[in-house]
Amino acid sequence: MNDVRWERYPRVSQTAFVRSWLQIQAHLGLAPNTIDAYGRALEDYLNFCHHHQVVAEAATKESVALYVHDLTSRPNPKGKKMRALDSGVGLANATLQQRIVPIRLLYDYLIEEGIRSDNPVGRGRYTPGKSFGGMRDRGLIPRYHKLPWIPNDDQWQAVLQVAREEPLRNRLMLAMAYDAALRREELCSLTTTDIDPAHRLLHIRAETTKNLMDRTVPYSEATGVLYAAYLRERRALSRERGPLFLSESHHNYAKPLSIWIWSKVIEGIAERSGVHQFSTHTLRHLCLTDLARTGWDLHEIAAFAGHRSMESTMIYIHLSGRDLAAKLEKGMASIHAWRVKVMQEIFS
Numbered sequence: 001m002n003d004v005r006w007e008r009y010p011r012v013s014q015t016a017f018v019r020s021w022l023q024i025q026a027h028l029g030l031a032p033n034t035i036d037a038y039g040r041a042l043e044d045y046l047n048f049c050h051h052h053q054v055v056a057e058a059a060t061k062e063s064v065a066l067y068v069h070d071l072t073s074r075p076n077p078k079g080k081k082m083r084a085l086d087s088g089v090g091l092a093n094a095t096l097q098q099r100i101v102p103i104r105l106l107y108d109y110l111i112e113e114g115i116r117s118d119n120p121v122g123r124g125r126y127t128p129g130k131s132f133g134g135m136r137d138r139g140l141i142p143r144y145h146k147l148p149w150i151p152n153d154d155q156w157q158a159v160l161q162v163a164r165e166e167p168l169r170n171r172l173m174l175a176m177a178y179d180a181a182l183r184r185e186e187l188c189s190l191t192t193t194d195i196d197p198a199h200r201l202l203h204i205r206a207e208t209t210k211n212l213m214d215r216t217v218p219y220s221e222a223t224g225v226l227y228a229a230y231l232r233e234r235r236a237l238s239r240e241r242g243p244l245f246l247s248e249s250h251h252n253y254a255k256p257l258s259i260w261i262w263s264k265v266i267e268g269i270a271e272r273s274g275v276h277q278f279s280t281h282t283l284r285h286l287c288l289t290d291l292a293r294t295g296w297d298l299h300e301i302a303a304f305a306g307h308r309s310m311e312s313t314m315i316y317i318h319l320s321g322r323d324l325a326a327k328l329e330k331g332m333a334s335i336h337a338w339r340v341k342v343m344q345e346i347f348s
Contacts, residue, residue: 011046181287
């Protein structure tokens with residue numbers, strides 16, 4: 001059972017129906033990070049309702065629309081570091097979606113409990129055959145699907161130059177995140193028993209993944225050398241088995257490294273390298289793209305990444321314009337040769 005950190009969401013904890021819904025999600029076994037994201041989103045929404053004198057359980061579509069307007073009017077938290085916004089407004093489109101989803105689910109719960117009869121948030125749905133002349137219910141916020149960003153060769157070299165100066169633990173984390181295409185939570189949740197150094201394999205436990213699917217993936221020989229060196233360093237912090245990556249700070253000495261500290265490490269690398277778009281997820285994007293470039297099958301990449309659907313894998317396959325041009329040139333050349341051959345056979 002997941003414990004909810006109620007002190008982080010004071011209004012949620014004081015609002016009975018919201019507290020009940022969030023506690024149910026925790027009892028159902030949702031990942032702690034998901035519970036935290038839901039809690040923060042609902043806390044923000046309840047603060048908005050309090051400020052605008054809106055009764056949350058009786059909110060109308062107009063009230064929810066006003067909340068969306070409020071979100072889109074806020075300055076982006078990254079400020080001047082933000083190069084471009086995919087939403088064209090104050091918060092990124094993905095952030096807007098993350099704020100709205102738990103609110104929609106909360107109102108679904110209120111409908112199930114008979115507290116209200118409709119959901120003011122609604123959801124987009126499409127009925128085949130009715131795209132013309134029929135009714136289409138659009139989502140509250142348009143969802144943009146953008147290809148993931150990956151660094152070019154110069155940017156990657158800049159990142160590596162800065163990363164070279166990082167402590168051994170951070171360099172190992174960077175290497176493992178790239179080798180195994182690990183998400184932030186998967187990387188920070190690794191334990192000493194998840195590693196098979198004899199075969200250079202990582203076991204990603206289902207409870208640490210986004211879609212609750214476990215998988216086993218390899219890592220490179222160079223990363224294996226870093227791992228062996230880090231184990232010697234780790235023994236000075238703790239000889240006990242458990243979380244692989246430990247904090248070296250005075251405040252959290254020998255405690256498991258949190259995803260937030262890892263994010264700060266990456267932010268520091270991005271700042272010093274001048275590659276501000278570099279994030280904890282960039283290494284996963286880059287690995288899966290490199291696998292696609294080397295000719296891996298789509299199903300193989302999906303299994304490696306831990307995706308349930310091929311659509312998710314397609315999003316991560318970020319082929320460059322040069323790759324596409326080469327494929328096109330090769331394809332056109334073969335088609336042209338076939339047509340010439342056929343014409344020669346006909347006219348000979």
